Amino acid sequence: MFSSHPxxxxxxxxxxxxxxxxxxxxxxxxxxxxxxxxTFSARADRAAMRDRLMTRAGLLRGELTLWMTLHPEFRHSxxxxxxxxxxxxxxxxxxxxxxxxxxxxxxxxxxxxAQDMAEYAHALLLKNGMPGDVIVENGGxxxxxxxxxxxxxxLPDPENRSLVGLRLAASDMPLALCSSSGRIGHSLxxxxxxxxxxxxxxAALADAAATAYGNMLKSGDSVxxxxxxxxxxxxxxxxxxxxxxxxxxGIWGGMELAALPL
Numbered sequence: 148m149f150s151s152h153p154x155x156x157x158x159x160x161x162x163x164x165x166x167x168x169x170x171x172x173x174x175x176x177x178x179x180x181x182x183x184x185x186t187f188s189a190r191a192d193r194a195a196m197r198d199r200l201m202t203r204a205g206l207l208r209g210e211l212t213l214w215m216t217l218h219p220e221f222r223h224s225x226x227x228x229x230x231x232x233x234x235x236x237x238x239x240x241x242x243x244x245x246x247x248x249x250x251x252x253x254x255x256x257x258x259x260x261a262q263d264m265a266e267y268a269h270a271l272l273l274k275n276g277m278p279g280d281v282i283v284e285n286g287g288x289x290x291x292x293x294x295x296x297x298x299x300x301x302l303p304d305p306e307n308r309s310l311v312g313l314r315l316a317a318s319d320m321p322l323a324l325c326s327s328s329g330r331i332g333h334s335l336x337x338x339x340x341x342x343x344x345x346x347x348x349x350a351a352l353a354d355a356a357a358t359a360y361g362n363m364l365k366s367g368d369s370v371x372x373x374x375x376x377x378x379x380x381x382x383x384x385x386x387x388x389x390x391x392x393x394x395x396x397g398i399w400g401g402m403e404l405a406a407l408p409l
Contacts, residue, residue, distance in 0.1 A: 171280070178204040181260055181285065187268055188279035196271065203267050207260055210235045224251040237263060244351035247383045248359040258325045258354025261285040265292055265321070287326035287357075290350045293317060298405050299324050301344060301389065313344070313389065314405040322386075323350035327361030340364025340392035343373065346402060347384050356385055367395035374399040 169189070174197055176183045181204055187196065214235070215222045221238070227246040230239060237259055244255035265283040269292050272279055280293040291297060298312040315322060326344040343361040347353035360373045370390055374397045377388040387400030398404065 174200060176200050176204050176264075178208045181208060181257075183261070183264060184284040185264065185268060186280070186282040186284075188272055188277050190277050190279070191272060191275070196268070199271055200264065200268060203264060204260075207237055207263060210237055211256070214238045221252055223253075226251055228252055240349075240351040244349070244355035247352060248355040248380075250355050250358050250362075254358035255351040255355040257285045257288040258290070258323060258350035258352075261288050261290040262323060262350035265290040287328070287344075288350065288354050289324045290321065291315065291324070292321045294320075298407070300407055301342065310407055312405050312407050313346070314403040319386075319401065321348060323347050323353040325350060325353035325357045327357035337362040339366065340369070340390060342389070342391045344389045345377070345385060346387040346400065348386070349384055352384050356380065356383075356388075360388060360390065364390060364392040367393035370395045370397040373397065 171186050172189045174185045176185060227249060228242055230242045240259045241252040241255040245252040261283045265281050269281045282291050295317050297315045299315060300312045324344060324346055326342055328342050340361055343357050343364060345353040345356040363369055363373050370392055373390050377385050377399050387402035389402050390397045
């Protein structure tokens with residue numbers, strides 16, 4: 148499905164709050180369970196980008212479906228799985244992220260797809276002589292390729308507007324921000340936290356880490372435990388984490404909070 152309006156799902160109401168910049172345009176690409184909001188240069192041919200990105204999303208979903216058919220445990224395992232040599236790149240990224248963070252591979256699916264689609268869209272722009280920013284949002288998982296500073300909104304409570312965001316410097320891009328919640332969305336979480344948001348350059352890793360940290364959030368007392376775990380995971384590629392649970396907030400690493408306009 149393709150939509151010219153950046154919102155079609157009742158699970159994505161937050162998209163209504165954010166409009167593209169003057170030099171940008173938005174596509175929404177939906178293939179099966181994947182629902183992407185893709186921001187890119189206003190100079191690009193919209194129809195051509197739509198067709199190429201729809202094809203790419205279909206290819207990725209096809210790879211996942213085929214791999215799940217051949218390896219049924221891939222879809223449902225909550226623990227890391229072996230990484231076969233013949234695994235396609237998307238599947239391998241998910242398996243490797245799951246292994247690093249000791250979670251199942253599907254904990255990394257949204258982040259892995261977001262990064263692949265962002266890098267693919269950016270390559271299309273460069274090929275056509277249009278370098279520019281690309282942002283792919285896949286639910287609570289975002290991959291950004293940007294030459295300018297960005298502020299990503301944090302949404303721990305879907306009943307209220309975002310009041311705080313994370314300031315992302317252009318020098319830190321490309322960058323992934325992936326989130327997990329025990330209260331928001333349909334993704335599986337064994338925690339009770341409002342939000343666990345992870346920053347990393349590898350989106351599959353950030354997604355898997357958000358799941359792992361979200362699972363740890365059982366009460367407000369869990370917040371410092373998650374921050375300590377994130378600090379230990381620096382060697383795995385974790386750059387920062389923001390967590391909120393039971394009225395307590397914690398932040399570690401390269402995460403700068405920024406107030407959002409009312």
